[in-house]
Amino acid sequence: MGRLSSVDPSSYSEPEKITTEHTAIHWNVDFEATKLRGSVLHKFKVLSSNLESILLDVRDIDVKNATLLAGGSELPINYFISDPVPDVGQKLTLELPAGTAKGSLNVRIDYETASNASGLQWLNPNQTLGKQHPYMFSQCQAIHARSVMPCQDTPAVKFTYDAIVEHPKELTALMSALIDKNEPGKTYFKQEVPIPAYLVAIAIGKLVSRRLGENSNVWAEEAIVDACAEEFSETSTMLKTASDLCGPYVWKQYDLLVMPPSFPFGGMENPCLTFVTPTLLAGDKSLANVVAHEIAHSWTGNLVTNKNFEHFWLNEGFTVFVESKIVGRMQGAKELDFRMLSNLTELQECLRTQLAGTPELTRLVVDLSNCGPDDAFSSVPYIKGSTFLRYLEDLLGGPTVFEPFLRDYLKKFAYKSIVTDDFKGALYDYFKDTDKKDKLGLVDWELWLKCEGMPPIIPKFDESLANVTKNLASQWSTKTVDELAKSTDINQPISIHQLIEFLGKLIECKDIVELNERKIELLEKTYDLKKSRNAEVRFRLNRLIIRARLIKRLDEIIEFANSNFRMKFCRPIYRDLAAWPEAKPRAVDNFLNVKDQMMAVCSHTIEKDLGLK
Numbered sequence: 250m251g252r253l254s255s256v257d258p259s260s261y262s263e264p265e266k267i268t269t270e271h272t273a274i275h276w277n278v279d280f281e282a283t284k285l286r287g288s289v290l291h292k293f294k295v296l297s298s299n300l301e302s303i304l305l306d307v308r309d310i311d312v313k314n315a316t317l318l319a320g321g322s323e324l325p326i327n328y329f330i331s332d333p334v335p336d337v338g339q340k341l342t343l344e345l346p347a348g349t350a351k352g353s354l355n356v357r358i359d360y361e362t363a364s365n366a367s368g369l370q371w372l373n374p375n376q377t378l379g380k381q382h383p384y385m386f387s388q389c390q391a392i393h394a395r396s397v398m399p400c401q402d403t404p405a406v407k408f409t410y411d412a413i414v415e416h417p418k419e420l421t422a423l424m425s426a427l428i429d430k431n432e433p434g435k436t437y438f439k440q441e442v443p444i445p446a447y448l449v450a451i452a453i454g455k456l457v458s459r460r461l462g463e464n465s466n467v468w469a470e471e472a473i474v475d476a477c478a479e480e481f482s483e484t485s486t487m488l489k490t491a492s493d494l495c496g497p498y499v500w501k502q503y504d505l506l507v508m509p510p511s512f513p514f515g516g517m518e519n520p521c522l523t524f525v526t527p528t529l530l531a532g533d534k535s536l537a538n539v540v541a542h543e544i545a546h547s548w549t550g551n552l553v554t555n556k557n558f559e560h561f562w563l564n565e566g567f568t569v570f571v572e573s574k575i576v577g578r579m580q581g582a583k584e585l586d587f588r589m590l591s592n593l594t595e596l597q598e599c600l601r602t603q604l605a606g607t608p609e610l611t612r613l614v615v616d617l618s619n620c621g622p623d624d625a626f627s628s629v630p631y632i633k634g635s636t637f638l639r640y641l642e643d644l645l646g647g648p649t650v651f652e653p654f655l656r657d658y659l660k661k662f663a664y665k666s667i668v669t670d671d672f673k674g675a676l677y678d679y680f681k682d683t684d685k686k687d688k689l690g691l692v693d694w695e696l697w698l699k700c701e702g703m704p705p706i707i708p709k710f711d712e713s714l715a716n717v718t719k720n721l722a723s724q725w726s727t728k729t730v731d732e733l734a735k736s737t738d739i740n741q742p743i744s745i746h747q748l749i750e751f752l753g754k755l756i757e758c759k760d761i762v763e764l765n766e767r768k769i770e771l772l773e774k775t776y777d778l779k780k781s782r783n784a785e786v787r788f789r790l791n792r793l794i795i796r797a798r799l800i801k802r803l804d805e806i807i808e809f810a811n812s813n814f815r816m817k818f819c820r821p822i823y824r825d826l827a828a829w830p831e832a833k834p835r836a837v838d839n840f841l842n843v844k845d846q847m848m849a850v851c852s853h854t855i856e857k858d859l860g861l862k
């Protein structure tokens with residue numbers, strides 16, 4: 250496919266020539282046809298004189314009309330749509346009148362989305378908890394906003410938006426914005442902070458809310474909303490901790506929406522309204538760190554944004570770094586270090602499996618010239634990125650030195666889109682007149698940004714909590730069932746995160762002695778796993794059952810794979826099943842049966858994982 254433009258390999262739009270300042274959206278939600286119908290009115294700023302055309306990104310969009318609005322009159326615009334490029338979409342060319350000058354330009358596009366738009370998911374009532382009403386939601390990151398509206402679908406461009414959404418009056422519509430006005434069947438929104446297109450989000454369903462704190466509510470279907478309020482009761486504390494670290498919270502509202510189980514990610518940092526997977530509902534708040542992660546994005550990602558997805562680590566590495574600091578302030582420094590170390594186990598697994606055949610995608614800064622962002626997505630930007638920041642923090646003198654820099658960096662680049670060199674420049678600039686500047690001379694940027702595999706340097710972490718899990722993994726991998734049954738070591742109390750990490754480490758052991766039905770049963774009995782509602786525990790246990798080749802437990806593995814379509818869980822499960830000849834046909838059959846209930850990003854990547862595409 251090559252690079253689509255010089256600023257962003259994944260977008261046709263030309264932000265150096267023209268940029269969107271504001272978008273007015275008007276949508277009519279058609280649940281029957283599973284389509285959004287309506288218009289976007291883009292207020293552009295033209296940056297170059299005699300611009301001949303505006304290039305926008307679209308994907309399976311049916312454009313009805315394009316109109317130039319000037320001085321009270323409406324001029325029809327000629328437009329063309331290019332052939333689709335797989336994983337990327339199409340180019341919409343809007344021809345401009347000769348001699349178009351620099352300055353403001355308003356263009357309205359009337360259109361409708363495809364019934365299978367890649368950024369939208371439509372659920373019938375049966376797929377909801379309440380079973381009475383349909384549900385619809387979006388997931389635009391990385392480049393699916395173009396399937397929802399014609400736009401400059403690049404994080405290099407930030408714009409404010411307002412929206413009028415017409416929907417069935419018994420349903421609630423929410424967006425990544427503030428609610429401006431509510432009428433029956435018609436909701437008005439405004440987002441006054443400029444955002445990239447990937448942060449435009451919408452959800453409509455039979456939703457109710459509970460208060461979490463000042464300007465903070467949790468939304469969900471009635472059946473689970475109280476459990477959600479309990480699970481995420483620490484949200485206000487997390488928000489306060491995050492703004493102590495990062496600066497004032499500019500988005501005015503912080504709501505959570507607990508999504509249907511087919512939501513493909515753990516969370517999505519849609520401004521004013523984080524989307525989270527219901528797989529966080531463990532019953533003991535133990536997975537609420539994902540909320541800390543999404544809160545951190547209010548600064549890292551949503552205020553300071555990667556200019557294109559090759560620099561995604563600037564969004565995610567910084568966010569994991571801030572997330573772990575929030576966890577550290579709430580639960581202590583040992584827990585912070587333990588989480589960083591556990592992340593490294595997850596990274597190791599990802600390199601060994603998902604990325605085994607594509608070492609170039611294990612770099613911190615990747616080349617997306619010939620790869621759609623969805624195919625490049627992995628733990629690397631998250632974990633290698635946050636490890637790099639921790640390395641820099643330690644090198645420069647620890648949190649007391651680095652946290653003021655972090656605040657300065659966030660202030661300097663707030664409302665902007667940046668690349669890795671901008672971060673590097675800010676770092677050198679901040680420390681240039683201090684005794685730390687020699688330390689910065691020690692950083693091998695080439696190595697950190699371009700090396701493949703694990704981070705080139707692992708910082709020194711407190712290992713006290715991790716040693717327990719390391720020891721347990723070693724015992725369970727080297728001892729027989731009879732030896733373990735007699736051992737007292739394995740019965741010591743461990744935290745839920747230690748349990749998750751120990752199971753993850755066990756999965757990473759090359760050899761596991763006597764991994765059979767009896768060993769799995771002993772594992773389940775020792776740690777009470779049968780009763781666990783924790784999705785991270787269930788996921789790892791299922792992977793061990795697959796590794797033990799317990800064919801009679803295949804039903805429960807398939808049941809887990811069908812219980813949610815969070816890619817973090819279902820992709821490795823399908824990959825594992827595909828490598829087990831006896832189970833593969835059943836896995837493929839099951840996938841083909843349920844794939845229409847998955848979001849496109851999920852079904853397409855699993856199709857590739859299973860070798861069906």
Ligand SMILES: CC/C=C\C/C=C\C[C@@H](O)/C=C/C=C/C=C\[C@@H](O)CCCC(=O)O
Pocket residue numbers: 390391513514515516517518558559561562615622623624625626627630815816817850
């Ligand atoms: C180097 C990678 C280049 C580009 C990838 C960018 C976006 C990929 C696209 O697939 C969207 C990702 C959206 C992620 C949203 C939330 C994640 O933080 C969730 C992490 C996994 C999970 O917890 O389920």
Ligand SMILES: [Zn+2]
Pocket residue numbers: 542546564565568
């Ligand atoms: Zn994130």
